[in-house]
Amino acid sequence: DTAVSQTPKYLVTQMGNDKSIKCEQNLGHDTMYWYKQDSKKFLKIMFSYNNKELIINETVPNRFSPKSPDKAHLNLHINSLELGDSAVYFCASSQEDRMNTEAFFGQGTRLTVV
Amino acid sequence: QKEVEQDPGPLSVPEGAIVSLNCTYSNSAFQYFMWYRQYSRKGPELLMYTYSSGNKEDGRFTAQVDKSSKYISLFIRDSQPSDSATYLCAMSAWDNYGQNFVFGPGTRLSVLP
Numbered sequence: 001d002t003a004v005s006q007t008p009k010y011l012v013t014q015m016g017n018d019k020s021i022k023c024e025q026n027l028g029h030d031t032m033y034w035y036k037q038d039s040k041k042f043l044k045i046m047f048s049y050n051n052k053e054l055i056i057n058e059t060v061p062n063r064f065s066p067k068s069p070d071k072a073h074l075n076l077h078i079n080s081l082e083l084g085d086s087a088v089y090f091c092a093s094s095q096e097d098r099m100n101t102e103a104f105f106g107q108g109t110r111l112t113v114v
Numbered sequence: 115q116k117e118v119e120q121d122p123g124p125l126s127v128p129e130g131a132i133v134s135l136n137c138t139y140s141n142s143a144f145q146y147f148m149w150y151r152q153y154s155r156k157g158p159e160l161l162m163y164t165y166s167s168g169n170k171e172d173g174r175f176t177a178q179v180d181k182s183s184k185y186i187s188l189f190i191r192d193s194q195p196s197d198s199a200t201y202l203c204a205m206s207a208w209d210n211y212g213q214n215f216v217f218g219p220g221t222r223l224s225v226l227p
Contacts, residue, residue, distance in 0.1 A: 035217075043158070043202065043217040090158070104160070105150075105158045105159070
């Protein structure tokens with residue numbers, strides 16, 4: 001039973017398009033994240049969100065916007081896609097509880113902008 | 115100075131070798147330390163986590179944290195070809211906004227049969 005699931009797994013799209021990546025977690029966690037993995041495999045946080053607050057990494061272009069319809073979902077919407085947006089995007093979740101530290105990751109969405 | 119430094123490798127070892135993977139960090143506020151393993155085209159999976167300084171062992175894996183030196187290590191004994199993956203260290207600290215995770219760039223490990 002998948003804990004954190006992302007769809008789609010692969011996404012190929014043209015420059016200028018708008019696309020969304022969906023993420024769902026069934027762990028009952030209250031905090032979800034989006035990470036971008038760059039070409040050197042470095043994971044960079046883009047957003048963290050719980051039912052109280054959205055924390056945005058200020059380096060993320062405002063073409064990227066997270067949308068959370070409920071506690072178990074945090075979707076990533078990207079407007080006007082650019083070539084440089086090509087990367088693997090990971091969703092993750094954790095419980096905002098000092099006794100629990102792990103963030104559980106989805107399998108990643110490989111986005112290719114052509 | 116980057117918040118977390120990790121040798122990206124690649125690191126190639128023969129099967130059965132002891133592997134040592136390391137990270138250094140600069141933020142003394144970090145309290146939780148994790149190692150993730152990432153196979154090609156997969157999401158990172160949590161391998162081990164430790165709180166504060168000390169050692170933790172799980173099968174062939176041992177994680178060490180030395181907060182005084184701001185240095186963490188992951189040791190893999192009797193390495194197997196199936197251990198070939200990228201290993202990311204991660205650490206976290208709590209601030210006013212919640213838990214803040216920072217990842218190292220990952221070390222690519224190849225265990226040769």
